[in-house]
Amino acid sequence: MKKAVHFGAGNIGRGFIGEILNKNDFEVTFVDVNEAIIDELNARHGYTIELANDAHEKIEISAVSGINNAKNPDEVVNAVAQADVVTTAIGPNILPFIAELIAKGIQKRRTDNVDAPLDVIACENMIGGSEFLHEKVDAFLSGEDKNYVSAFVGFPNAAVDRIVPGQHHDDVLYVVVEPFHEWVIDESQLKNTTFKLDGVHYATDLEPFIERKLFSVNSGHATVAYNSAYKGYKTILEGLQHEEILAALKAVQVETRSLLLAKWGSYFTEEDLKAYHETIISRFANPQIIDDVTRVARTPIRKLGYDERFIRPIRELSERGLTYEAHLDVVGKIFAYNDPEDAQSVELQEKLASKNLTELIKELTGLSDEKLLGEIEEVVKKYAK
Ligand SMILES: NC(=O)c1ccc[n+]([C@@H]2O[C@H](COP(=O)([O-])OP(=O)(O)OC[C@H]3O[C@@H](n4cnc5c(N)ncnc54)[C@H](O)[C@@H]3O)[C@@H](O)[C@H]2O)c1
Numbered sequence: 001m002k003k004a005v006h007f008g009a010g011n012i013g014r015g016f017i018g019e020i021l022n023k024n025d026f027e028v029t030f031v032d033v034n035e036a037i038i039d040e041l042n043a044r045h046g047y048t049i050e051l052a053n054d055a056h057e058k059i060e061i062s063a064v065s066g067i068n069n070a071k072n073p074d075e076v077v078n079a080v081a082q083a084d085v086v087t088t089a090i091g092p093n094i095l096p097f098i099a100e101l102i103a104k105g106i107q108k109r110r111t112d113n114v115d116a117p118l119d120v121i122a123c124e125n126m127i128g129g130s131e132f133l134h135e136k137v138d139a140f141l142s143g144e145d146k147n148y149v150s151a152f153v154g155f156p157n158a159a160v161d162r163i164v165p166g167q168h169h170d171d172v173l174y175v176v177v178e179p180f181h182e183w184v185i186d187e188s189q190l191k192n193t194t195f196k197l198d199g200v201h202y203a204t205d206l207e208p209f210i211e212r213k214l215f216s217v218n219s220g221h222a223t224v225a226y227n228s229a230y231k232g233y234k235t236i237l238e239g240l241q242h243e244e245i246l247a248a249l250k251a252v253q254v255e256t257r258s259l260l261l262a263k264w265g266s267y268f269t270e271e272d273l274k275a276y277h278e279t280i281i282s283r284f285a286n287p288q289i290i291d292d293v294t295r296v297a298r299t300p301i302r303k304l305g306y307d308e309r310f311i312r313p314i315r316e317l318s319e320r321g322l323t324y325e326a327h328l329d330v331v332g333k334i335f336a337y338n339d340p341e342d343a344q345s346v347e348l349q350e351k352l353a354s355k356n357l358t359e360l361i362k363e364l365t366g367l368s369d370e371k372l373l374g375e376i377e378e379v380v381k382k383y384a385k
C-alpha cells in the first residue's frame, strides 16, 4: 500500500480525505493533538463514515493509524520522510504550527537521498492554501533543502467541498457526512505524477473553481450562520427556515454570480451557476445534517480577512462597479457575532469595545479604500448589539 500522512483527524480529515485516500489504497497516518482520537485510531485501525441520506449508508475505513504530534514529533518527521503524499485539513490558522514538522520531514528525505517526488496538499478553505503552507515550510529550510524542494516536492493548491458538521457520538471516530463531495487539485503544481487519486478532479486552472466554491458554498454558509446567530437560531437548518435568512442567502448568491461571470465567464454560464447555487441551498437544507451555527460561524476574525469570503468579493465587485450590498450586510453581522466559546469572537468583541472602529476595520480586513471602510463602519454600527 502507498503511504499518506494527513494532518488533522477532525471532521473533514476523517470524513472525506481519509475516505478518498483509503479508496485509493493508501495507508493513512493521521497526525493530530487530540489524544482520544489518536488512541482510538491506533487501537482500531479503522472507523465508520455515515452518509447523511435516507439510507444512512455506511462506509468502513481501514488501514489507518495516528500520531500525536505534541507528544511524538519525531514519529511525524519519519512518517513524512516515507510518505507518498502529505495532506492537511487542520484549519488555515494552524498551518504555521505544523510547518516545522513538514520541513524536518523534507530535510530527512533529502539526507536519506529519497528521490521519490512528494506533494503536500493543503485541503483548507482558503485561496492558495498549499502555497501559503510552502512559504511557512520554507522558513525552516536551508538553501540546500530548498533546492531539494524545487526538484522533488510540490505544494499544489486544492479545493475541498463536503459539509461535515460537528460530531457528537459515543464513538469518537464515527463521522456523519453529507453525500455531496468535491476535491479539486491543481494538476499543474503536482510533482508526483505517478498516480492520480480516483474521486479527485485534477484541474490545470484551479482559481475559477476554488473561487466558485469559496464564494458560493462558504460565503453562502456564513451568510446563513451570521444571520442565524444574529436572530438567535442555533443550527443552519433552523435559520434557513426563516424567510429573511433565505432571502439574504439568495441575495449573496446573486452578487456572487455577477462576480464569477465577470471574472470567469469563459468557465461558467449563468445557468451553470444558478444550478450550482440551487444545489448549495438544498445541501444546507439537508434535514439529516444538524450543523451548529457556531461551527459555520467559527473564527470570525479569519473570515473578515482581505482574501476571505466577504472582503475579497466586496473588493472585486466594487472594482467592477457591481453591487455588493448583500455581502456588506453580512460583514455587519460578523462584527456583531458573539460566541463566548470562540476565542476569535471573544477577541473581536474585546477589540470592538476598546479600539477605534475605523482602525479596527482596517486592521481586520486589510482594506485601505476609504469608501469601503466607511460603508463597513456604517453597517457595523447598524448591527452593533
Ligand atoms: N468540516 C467541513 O465541512 C469542511 C469542509 C471543507 C473544508 N474544511 C476545512 O478543513 C479544515 C478543517 O476543518 P474541520 O471541520 O475538519 O475542523 P476540525 O476542528 O473538525 O478538525 C481540525 C483538527 O485539527 C486538529 N488540530 C488543531 N490544532 C492542531 C495542531 N497544532 N496539531 C495537530 N492537529 C491539530 C484538531 O484537534 C482537529 O482534530 C478547515 O480549514 C476547514 O475550513 C472543512
Ligand SMILES: O=P(O)(O)OC[C@@H](O)[C@@H](O)[C@H](O)[C@H](O)CO
Pocket: 125, 160, 161, 162, 163, 164, 217, 218, 221, 222, 295, 296, 297, 298, 299
Ligand atoms: O471551515 P470554515 O470555518 O472555513 O467554514 C465553515 C463552513 O462553511 C465549511 O466548513 C463548510 O462546511 C465546508 O467548506 C463545505 O465544503
